[in-house]
Amino acid sequence: SQQGEEDPQALSIQEGENATMNCSYKTSINNLQWYRQNSGRGLVHLILIRSNEREKHSGRLRVTLDTSKKSSSLLITASRAADTASYFCATDVNTGNQFYFGTGTSLTVIP
Amino acid sequence: DVKVTQSSRYLVKRTGEKVFLECVQDMDHENMFWYRQDPGLGLRLIYFSYDVKMKEKGDIPEGYSVSREKKERFSLILESASTNQTSMYLCASSSWLNEQYFGPGTRLTVT
Numbered sequence: 001s002q003q004g005e006e007d008p009q010a011l012s013i014q015e016g017e018n019a020t021m022n023c024s025y026k027t028s029i030n031n032l033q034w035y036r037q038n039s040g041r042g043l044v045h046l047i048l049i050r051s052n053e054r055e056k057h058s059g060r061l062r063v064t065l066d067t068s069k070k071s072s073s074l075l076i077t078a079s080r081a082a083d084t085a086s087y088f089c090a091t092d093v094n095t096g097n098q099f100y101f102g103t104g105t106s107l108t109v110i111p
Numbered sequence: 112d113v114k115v116t117q118s119s120r121y122l123v124k125r126t127g128e129k130v131f132l133e134c135v136q137d138m139d140h141e142n143m144f145w146y147r148q149d150p151g152l153g154l155r156l157i158y159f160s161y162d163v164k165m166k167e168k169g170d171i172p173e174g175y176s177v178s179r180e181k182k183e184r185f186s187l188i189l190e191s192a193s194t195n196q197t198s199m200y201l202c203a204s205s206s207w208l209n210e211q212y213f214g215p216g217t218r219l220t221v222t
Contacts, residue, residue, distance in 0.1 A: 033210060042115075042201055042213035043154075088153065090211070098169065099211060101146075103153035 004032075004089045004102035012108040019076040021105040023089030024069075032065055033090045033099070034074050043088065046074075081111045114138075115214040117202050123220045130189040132217055134202030140212075142205045143185035145169075145177065147198040148216075154201065160185055192221045 004025040013019050023032070031050045035043040049056045049065045049072065056063045062075040076083055086104040118133035136143065142161050146154040146169075156169030158177040166177050174196060178186045185204075189196055197220050203211040 035211075035213075040199075040216070040218075042215045043203075043211070045210040045212070048210055098156060098159060098167075099144075100156070101154035103151065 004091050004100060006087065006089060006102040006105040008105060009103070010106045010108075012110065013079055015079060015081055015109055015111050017079055019079050019083070019107055019109070021074050021087055021107070023072045023074070023102055025072075025089075025091045025100075026070065029067075029091045031092055032063075032072050034061075034063060034072075035088045035090060035101075037086045037088065037104070039085075046087075076107075079107075079109045081109050083107060084109045115202060115204055115212050117200075117214040117217050119217050120215060121218050121220075123222065124189075124192050125222055126193060128192050128221075130192050130219065130221075132187040132189075132200055132202075132219070134185045134187070134204075134214055135183055136185075136204040136212065137183065138204060138206075138212065139182065140204040140206050141182075142207070143179065144203045144205075144211065145175075145185065145187045146201045146203065147171070147196075148201055149198050157187065192219075194221050197221045 004023045007022045033048045034046045037043045047058045060077045065072045086106050088104045090099040090101045115136045144159040145157045148154050160166045160179040176188045200217045202214040205211040
């Protein structure tokens with residue numbers, strides 16, 4: 001399977017702290033995306049990083065990509081209770097337009 | 112504002128029934144996807160479509176079929192629902208190799 005794997009599976013932090021979650025994948029990719037899912041809802045796109053990029057920022061989000069290690073990390077700085085959600089990475093199949101999602105990291109931010 | 116809508120948020124069906132899940136997007140996207148999401152398994156791709164009347168199998172197509180007669184509409188069909196198809200079903204759309212926009216999901220229970 002092309003599926004990415006997020007690590008850790010669950011993370012609990014205090015409001016104001018930083019949260020880091022990681023994603024590993026198996027084969028070459030064109031890009032990697034991170035999504036957020038609030039409980040029982042659809043997924044919301046957060047950020048896309050292309051295979052020729054190493055780092056990308058969007059507000060309090062910082063994503064890094066290491067294609068040599070086939071891994072990515074998502075850092076959420078100064079976390080808020082509203083950041084409580086599950087976070088998924090998605091990688092595309094190099095030759096097509098399918099995206100493969102990992103099993104997600106469940107983040108709980110305690111007020 | 113971009114939008115992907117799904118015909119139902121919650122659905123309860125009996126074993127053996129034929130089930131239709133509909134998805135509509137208003138972004139003129141070429142690609143549309145159906146996933147199912149189960150605890151511990153993440154999102155798994157059932158089918159996707161990259162053009163009207165075109166369809167491709169994903170990782171778990173068994174027991175499902177799809178229909179795309181118009182660009183904006185992608186239907187998932189369970190020919191004879193079974194209890195192991197109880198799940199959250201998520202529809203998404205995207206343009207080529209770009210972020211996916213998800214609907215709110217349909218939680219299907221088969222009894």
